[in-house]
Amino acid sequence: MTSEELQRDLERCVRCGKCRSVCPVFQETDFEPTVARGKLALLRDYLAGLRVPAEELAAVLSRCLLCKSCAAQCPSGVHGDELIAAGRELLVSRRGLPVGKKVSFSLLQHRRIFDFCLSLATWGQKMGLKRLTGRSTAAVLRFPMPGLTRRRVVAPLAARSLRSQYPPVIKVDQPRRTVALFTGCMVNYIYTDAGRAAIDVLTANRVTVLLPRLQHCCGFPVFTSGDTVRGQLLARHNVQVFAALPVDAIVTLCGSCGSAWRFDYPRLLADDPALRAVAQAMAAKTYDICEFLSDVLPLDADGLGKVDTTVTIHDPCHLARGMGVAKQVRRLVTAVPGVKVVEMAEPGRCCGAGGSFSLAYYDLAREINDHKIADIVHTGADTVLTGCGSCRMHINDGLSQKQQPQQVLHTVELLALAYSAKQRGQTTSQAG
């Protein structure tokens, strides 16, 4: 987006203030610079040449979860999150990235180096992390580390990444479809169970799954921090890796990854018309796993066995408000025999994770998360289902901090349990 286009879009905010009623950050702070209206006004002043110090503007723009709540109900149709991200981009182009992000994005940019660093970290976490009892994917730091609050409960890295556990092609007999699975970093390196579940569910539905080895981070945390150049590199890399594959669909396991493919890659590759056209074609066949199993290839409900559990569903911002996937999740979950769904008060309310937001503003992210945890507890459910690794980790942290027993799963893990229950001819119980 050019600064002229940005300026024009900013003019459309009439400052009615309706975003104050939904912005999760504002609702904790009651302070105008934290709400979309304030941020957009400030950005507009900056572009109009008023002397807004760039570091002050950057600090204001960084306090946004990009949760799309403001955009979802703006009477003027202003997409606050996109304009805030565009503002970050503009600032980075003028003054560069902060040091911490520069270092981490440089590492992330190179797939092999990133892989190597994470394998080192997998080894190092044996010493550095203390696993919590009673929760398989929960640990806290033993020593202080930059960017992580020690009391924060994180998920440890998996012993082996998902992609290293499978061949690049997972074939089935008489395939009904062939898909390429985009794992995303959280599933590849941390929540590998969710990846395995996705592969199990897809193959149970006679879908051949390609798992391209060379796929890399979707770039969402990079380009939403304003680092368009590296964002473009990652978009280009992934599009090129997936372009040659003879697949019916690209299936994603996280709303942010899916949004990157569907909305951001064509935009990021605008300078290269040929590749952009490829990215557009791929965007049109990118689906979240729940969307795929609901709208594209309705899952084989007869194969689902009984799972005795009470679940509640957290709708990730980029999955529900971004990709429009919410009712599909319910359709799938209610198809599983034995599952009781108790909706929380506000399933689409942001959990406060916001990717790197919860690293930079952990205390604020915790306060936002407290509402989510209270809503979850109120349902009486034993399992929380969600479709985003970042939400999962933050909700897990919140539940641990509040000494709550609920487990958090990717929706597709519940489906995998149901298929395996049928195969084993028994009921799986999730409670307790």
Added chain:
Amino acid sequence: MEREQIQRLQSIAGEQRIHFSTAERLCYAYDSSLDAQLHQYLPDVVFTPDDVSEIVKVMQFCHDQRIPVIPRGAGTGQCGGAVPINGGVVIDMCQLNKVLSVDTDNLQVTVEPGVVHADLNAQLAGTGFYFPPDPGSSKMATIGGMISYNASGMRAAKYGTTREYVLGLEVVLADGTVITTGGQHCNALKTVSGYDLTKLFVGSEGTLGIITKARLKVMPLPEKKGIAIAAFAQLADAGRAVVEVFRQRIVPSAIEILDASAVTAAKAYKPGIVLPDAAAVLFFEVDGPPPAVSYLAQRIAMVCRDLAQHVDWTDEPGKVKTLWEARSVVGAASGRVRPGATRVYIGEDICVPITKVGAALEGIQAIGKKYDTIIVTYGHVADGNFHSAPVIDLANQEEIRKVQQVADEIQEMALRLGGTVTGEHGVGIVRAKYMEREHGTALAVMRRIKQALDPDNIINPGKMGL
């Protein structure tokens, strides 16, 4: 303000309560008015108190130093009322947001001024009571702002404005003195003891003191709601229908109007909407016990039948929502009638006698035509109060110039028709120029009141033509 004064404020109120970076100040330099989009109203300092005692100390200091103080709620006003015209301290009241007591047996609640209107009613929902005034900005407007501008909304037809529900106030005066209006220990629902200072502060636009607490009257929630809608080929017939409904001794809880421009906007925004093409569509809402609701909705339909081209009514909750939909989307829809353009808030709040409703609506469209400006008009017709929404390209200076003339002409017309330039949004900066004409010698009395309470003119100076 001097650096030293800011440091003093920090030591008085605490560093975390005083904000003075450029970015923070710029976020308090506007409200929703077009005027505040076109001008910078930059404060020197933003003060975010969470305790009355901090306000008292800051007021004493500002009084001593002759520093302007501007109270601000959610900043959703449309008249430039909560922005500083000459710097000073903006007090953001939003962190004073507790409901202090709920006493529905005595039909009252006590709240801090930063409580958001919808939040108050959400908290009251379980009690079966509610605070009846209902501004369109319910989800963000604060009670303090509503009191300061005597806000109302659709249901003023039956329930009146905020003024009718304010029983007493705690106010910090210009010199830091704290007073309680409506009787310092009084919890009664009415009193005629002394001057009615409570009502003096209601609608005073923050020019007389800082409201820090409010005792409000609440009412039982109506059991049921019903709706009748009627579409008219002639604007004048819509006006006649409103008069006729009252004449038949029916008091609807709301009567809303969409003119042809708003009907077009709503349909363009949501093509599937249930809405006949017409010069005007009226929405009558009735509430009360179930049999009364059915009876009244039917009666209204009967009354309208002779004048309207299409009439419908219902008391089924699901259908009520469907019929209301066109009215509820029109605010959002008005900004979308012209791609790339923006709905702006200027000249948006005229109020005329009910019998002049047709003339006013025709006048607004004629003015729009004259200046080649799209204006979407809807409003609270039971009070003759209209919100006209000009839709312009803000990058085009010529359109900005023209829309200011449009607003002036609409407001002039309202005065000619025996109305007022503002029914519920307030005067602030943007309508100050009409005060002399609206009030004549009464304006001098207002100025004397202001002078008596704020002799140094430090509280929200330069507003309301005072």
